[in-house]
Amino acid sequence: MAFTLYSLIQAVILCVNAVAVLHEERFLSKIGWGVDQSIGGFGDEPGIKVQLMNLVRSVRTVMRVPLIAVNSVCIVLLLLFG
Amino acid sequence: MTESRVCLTRGVKRPHYWHCLIRPGYLLLRVKVHCIAPSFAAKKNVGPSNALEDCHVCHLTTSHNITAINDACVCCAVLAVRIPHSTNQNVVSSSSCVIDPKLRMRNTSKDRTDPSQLFDDTSAAPGVEPAGFPGQGVGAMGYPGQTLLSDPMSNLAMAYGSSLASQGKDLVDKNLDRFLPISKLKYYFAVDTVYVGKKLGLLVFPYMHQNWEVSYQQDTPVAPRFDINAPDLYIPAMGFITYILVSGLALGTQNRFTPEILGMQASSALVWLIMEVLAVLLSLYLVTVNTDLTTIDLVAFSGYKYVGMIVGVVAGLLFGRTGYYLTLLWCCISIFIFMIRTLRLKLLSEAAAQGVLIHGARNQLRMYLTMSIAAAQPIFMYWLTYHLVG
Numbered sequence: 001m002a003f004t005l006y007s008l009i010q011a012v013i014l015c016v017n018a019v020a021v022l023h024e025e026r027f028l029s030k031i032g033w034g035v036d037q038s039i040g041g042f043g044d045e046p047g048i049k050v051q052l053m054n055l056v057r058s059v060r061t062v063m064r065v066p067l068i069a070v071n072s073v074c075i076v077l078l079l080l081f082g
Numbered sequence: 083m084t085e086s087r088v089c090l091t092r093g094v095k096r097p098h099y100w101h102c103l104i105r106p107g108y109l110l111l112r113v114k115v116h117c118i119a120p121s122f123a124a125k126k127n128v129g130p131s132n133a134l135e136d137c138h139v140c141h142l143t144t145s146h147n148i149t150a151i152n153d154a155c156v157c158c159a160v161l162a163v164r165i166p167h168s169t170n171q172n173v174v175s176s177s178s179c180v181i182d183p184k185l186r187m188r189n190t191s192k193d194r195t196d197p198s199q200l201f202d203d204t205s206a207a208p209g210v211e212p213a214g215f216p217g218q219g220v221g222a223m224g225y226p227g228q229t230l231l232s233d234p235m236s237n238l239a240m241a242y243g244s245s246l247a248s249q250g251k252d253l254v255d256k257n258l259d260r261f262l263p264i265s266k267l268k269y270y271f272a273v274d275t276v277y278v279g280k281k282l283g284l285l286v287f288p289y290m291h292q293n294w295e296v297s298y299q300q301d302t303p304v305a306p307r308f309d310i311n312a313p314d315l316y317i318p319a320m321g322f323i324t325y326i327l328v329s330g331l332a333l334g335t336q337n338r339f340t341p342e343i344l345g346m347q348a349s350s351a352l353v354w355l356i357m358e359v360l361a362v363l364l365s366l367y368l369v370t371v372n373t374d375l376t377t378i379d380l381v382a383f384s385g386y387k388y389v390g391m392i393v394g395v396v397a398g399l400l401f402g403r404t405g406y407y408l409t410l411l412w413c414c415i416s417i418f419i420f421m422i423r424t425l426r427l428k429l430l431s432e433a434a435a436q437g438v439l440i441h442g443a444r445n446q447l448r449m450y451l452t453m454s455i456a457a458a459q460p461i462f463m464y465w466l467t468y469h470l471v472g
Contacts, residue, residue, distance in 0.1 A: 002346050002350055003349060003350045003353040003354070004346070004349045004350075004353070005349050005352065005353060007353070008353045008356060008357070046370065048368050048369065048447075051367065051368045051370060052368065055367070055368075
């Protein structure tokens, strides 16, 4: 399987976009992955599900603005160079 | 460059002065006047009898809070100052100097009969010095200013130039350190031949090795050349490059070689490595393992499989497919055992690492994690080499 670094970058951008479009209220709460369901369990270590929910939330918070820039650049480049 | 305190007293014990270690042959580059005798402050503006003058060698000027400069100062070096109106005590200022041991000057003689000699005259017996600072001294020893260097200006220019260069180097290092942790990377390349040989042997035959612990030295891990269990980046880097070359060779024997595929192989292997490291990082985060494994450690561990791959491909070139499969099987099992034994100590809790079976969801998760990381290595080894052996 021939990979290039460019395809890795593409894959990473697509995955981060996929995580960024998961809406908090409309979707994550409906399936029990909302942020209000992750608080708890202070005593013991958080389980995998809590960690995943925290990860999704932090990715959404951190990457919201940079993704705008990165996606715009990607769109322009793909339009110009195919 | 380290600081050395230069003692200019001769047994005078005053609380302001420090003892120093002066050795011949060292050139001081800069001087900061540190401690100034109490009478200096009062005597800043002195009369014409104690006129302020520049040191005629190092051109230290009156801005340096010096009332008078003895001509026994070494250029840009130890500063010997005599307090006016003091007869018996040669009270001098002590200063801290920056030493560049690479710059050595000739040991020039001085008028040693000068009664007001301010430096300890150790020139007669160079070995008899106070062993305060090991090996970091400046040899003032009463050099006369004039015959010190034939051209004080060039010496000054040299000193200034070297200080500029070191400043520039510091700036570049500081800025580069923000993006690439260079100092941390240096640790991983502190290897020597013995370590590399032993580690390569360990990668293909880990069954006899007993002690897999990484030794520490006051909280920091010991450099790889002193501890065979420490991860390094030399073998993975060299293994990666060798793998690319060997794959080019293997494809060449099948008449499939073009120069572009070298680049393709390199980027493919690199991408798989990056993905593997990201996957391991993600799983370490999800299982909340408290470990001191850094990202570079993970890169190092993932890079150790290139050794087995190279051995397998070379065996396939020499002995055909059966040789390839047998050697690859051997190397896969070795890497599997190696990874399990290394990661067990890092990922599992103390008791579980000893082999005691501990029940509990978290420990089970950790064990599964260790096993899957170790099991991923043979899979990648096969995936990245099977198309090379026709």
